[in-house]
Amino acid sequence: MTVSTHTRAPLIVVSGPSGVGKTAVVAQVLQSAKFPVKRAITATTRLPRVGETDGVDYYFWKRERFDSEQMLESAEYNGNRYGTPITEVDGDRIVLLVIEVQGAAMVRAKYVGEHLSVFLLPPSWEILEARLRNRGTEDDAKVSGRLRTARIEWERRNEFDVRLTNDRLGDTVRALEALIREQFTARGLSCTTT
């Protein structure tokens, strides 16, 4: 599938607190999308979790490598660096950026009129906390740190174009798909199968 266009395809920023379900929502959108869209594989200096693969979930880079690459945006988050390598954005496909709020602010400043930003909200704080604890990937201290960061991120929710509450996964996926499709057609992008 390729896009024939004279307009640059927009970036779609998907942000929201850790544990809200950004990765799951985006994975489903990618699976069912009927238009050319991809997720940028971002880079991080944190260690891989069990089941995570380098080059698939993230580029797991050492600090020196991370600092030597050209990034579209980057941020320090809970003691690690995260960033989108510039090479992940090719301009003729809609690219989904699943990133935290500091990086989202950098995209907003740099890609005026060329992006749509979406903030995912948890149905409640209790549910967010339960999701983070049940994920079992972090110890108690790290979960508490992520919850503190989540509050700070939540306070910036109004900086985003759209806020979606991720209650039922299927509903959130459909809502995000509709937003992407809107961006697609509003910019006169056409979709052809090759």
Ligand code: 5GP
């Ligand atoms: P985690 O360690 O749970 O995989 O990710 C922590 C946070 O960093 C999540 O909110 C995730 O979306 C965000 N993140 C992942 N990649 C990037 C990136 O390239 N840039 C920014 N700013 N945030 C990222």
